Amino acid sequence: MITCYVKYVIDPYQVREFECYxxxxxxxxxxxxxxHHGYFLPAEGANNIAYCLFSFDSLAQYEEYRVAISSRAECVELFNEANKKKFILSYERSFMKPLMSDK
Incomplete structure (x- = not known):
């Protein structure tokens, strides 16, 4: 399993728009x-940082997902909306391997 960890810098005046996205x-x-493990939105502390975690069985499966979303109309529309409204100022994407309890 591979988990994609995304740290977003968002416009603090457009948190609601980011939440809908x-x-x-x-x-x-x-x-x-x-x-999908969820998005984590600002609550206390920094008002412009959000996080997201989601997993796929493998990096290859994630890469297939990335190719598929580039031509899926709904996804293209979401990318265009984010670019137009600019509620995402920047993001960092990292990949991690989860370590789970044996229990």
């Missing part, structure tokens, strides 16, 4: 075979 991606990831 994020909710749509949760469903898309799950429809495409991933496990």
């Amino acid at each position: 994020a909710l749509k991606w949760i469903g898309i990831v799950e429809e495409m075979g991933g496990i």
Whole structure:
């Protein structure tokens, strides 16, 4: 399993727009075979940082997902919306291997 960890710098005046965007991606990831662990929005502390975690069985499966979303109309529309409204200022994406309890 590989988990994609994304740290977003968002416009603190457009958190609601980011939340709507994020909710749509949760469903898309799950429809495409991933496990979405959720988005984590600002509550206390920094008001412009959000996080996202989602997993696929392998890096190859994640790469297939990335290719598929580049031509899926709903995804292209979401990318265009984020670029137009600019509620995402920047992001960092990392990949991690989860370590789970044996229990």
